Amino acid sequence: MPELPEVEVIRQGLLPLVKNRRILAVSYSNKRLRKPFPRARMYGRVEKNFILDIERRGRYLLFRLTGKTVMIFHLGMTGKLTAPPADSPRRRHDHLRFLLDNGRELRFNDARRFGFVEVWGEEEPEALALFADFGPEPFDPAFDAQYLLSAAHGKTQSVKTFLMDNRVVTGIGNIYANEILFASRTHPATPAGRLSKLDWGLIARQSRMILEKAIQMGGSTISDYENADGKSGYFQLTLAVYGRHGESCPVCGSTIARLALAGRASFFCPDCQR
DNA sequence: CTAACTCCCTGATAGC
DNA sequence: TGCTATCAGGGAGTTA
Numbered sequence A: 001m002p003e004l005p006e007v008e009v010i011r012q013g014l015l016p017l018v019k020n021r022r023i024l025a026v027s028y029s030n031k032r033l034r035k036p037f038p039r040a041r042m043y044g045r046v047e048k049n050f051i052l053d054i055e056r057r058g059r060y061l062l063f064r065l066t067g068k069t070v071m072i073f074h075l076g077m078t079g080k081l082t083a084p085p086a087d088s089p090r091r092r093h094d095h096l097r098f099l100l101d102n103g104r105e106l107r108f109n110d111a112r113r114f115g116f117v118e119v120w121g122e123e124e125p126e127a128l129a130l131f132a133d134f135g136p137e138p139f140d141p142a143f144d145a146q147y148l149l150s151a152a153h154g155k156t157q158s159v160k161t162f163l164m165d166n167r168v169v170t171g172i173g174n175i176y177a178n179e180i181l182f183a184s185r186t187h188p189a190t191p192a193g194r195l196s197k198l199d200w201g202l203i204a205r206q207s208r209m210i211l212e213k214a215i216q217m218g219g220s221t222i223s224d225y226e227n228a229d230g231k232s233g234y235f236q237l238t239l240a241v242y243g244r245h246g247e248s249c250p251v252c253g254s255t256i257a258r259l260a261l262a263g264r265a266s267f268f269c270p271d272c273q274r
Numbered sequence B: 001c002t003a004a005c006t007c008c009c010t011g012a013t014a015g016c
Numbered sequence C: 001t002g003c004t005a006t007c008a009g010g011g012a013g014t015t016a
Helices: A004-020 A039-046 A124-129 A144-154 A158-162 A174-183 A197-217
Strands: A025-026 A051-056 A060-065 A069-076 A081-082 A095-099 A105-110 A115-121 A256-260 A264-268
Touching: A004 A081, A004 A124, A004 A197, A039 A069, A039 A115, A069 A144, A081 A264, A105 A115, A115 A124, A115 A144, A144 A158, A144 A197, A158 A197, A158 A264, A174 A197, A174 A264
Parallel strands: none
Antiparallel strands: A025 A095, A051 A060, A060 A069, A069 A115, A081 A105, A095 A105, A256 A264
């Protein structure tokens, strides 16, 4: 699934195509997504309204609509949001289509259907509850060495699993957690509570650098991610360790190892990362 | 409480 | 080449 950089690239690509456009009609495939389709709200609060803006929180996209409505997408593992011309051919796994007043159609496509859409009034507690226990964004100045040191205090879980916890910091998934720890020369299995403030400062800085670079490069396309125009990203070409077990470390030449942490594939250089 | 495991679903691919 | 077992970028719920 898309992690923070991919979701941000989608947001930026989509915005000029949908901002201030009116949603003329909503169509739904009737296939169940991770959460039930909010039929009444979709036809009552979304259809016929205008898209004012798209925001991102972690891996969620928030469409601000007229009528103080917020339509929230999560793309799961394989979700895609695009806005092609309305007459372009539909694709397998297109589940939601929003016909716009500029001849385009906002489309949600999701093969595995781990994604979902929710519709709330901005004032409704459910809209806020979704993010109530989220940690800071990686680009938030609050995401710093002191914060991480405190959050990790006493934790025995691996630093990699810790970084992938949305309550600690939002939007870092398996690919970028691996890359951040490689850049920070930290072994992914290190218990989070054992790292020093210096370690955390490096991890916070490398997080921002890597995520920023990935956004600039259009995200990472591993198998099926694509941006709002249906194009691939390029950051995967610069991945140092993710998916590269058995290959040589780009820094020291040692063989990159693979290890499962909390059920997730983890890749690291046994010599650079300690 | 914490942390790890399981499951949702389809498709790509590693490995035989 | 062709089949099939495994694995996949997330996250919620369950188990230990």
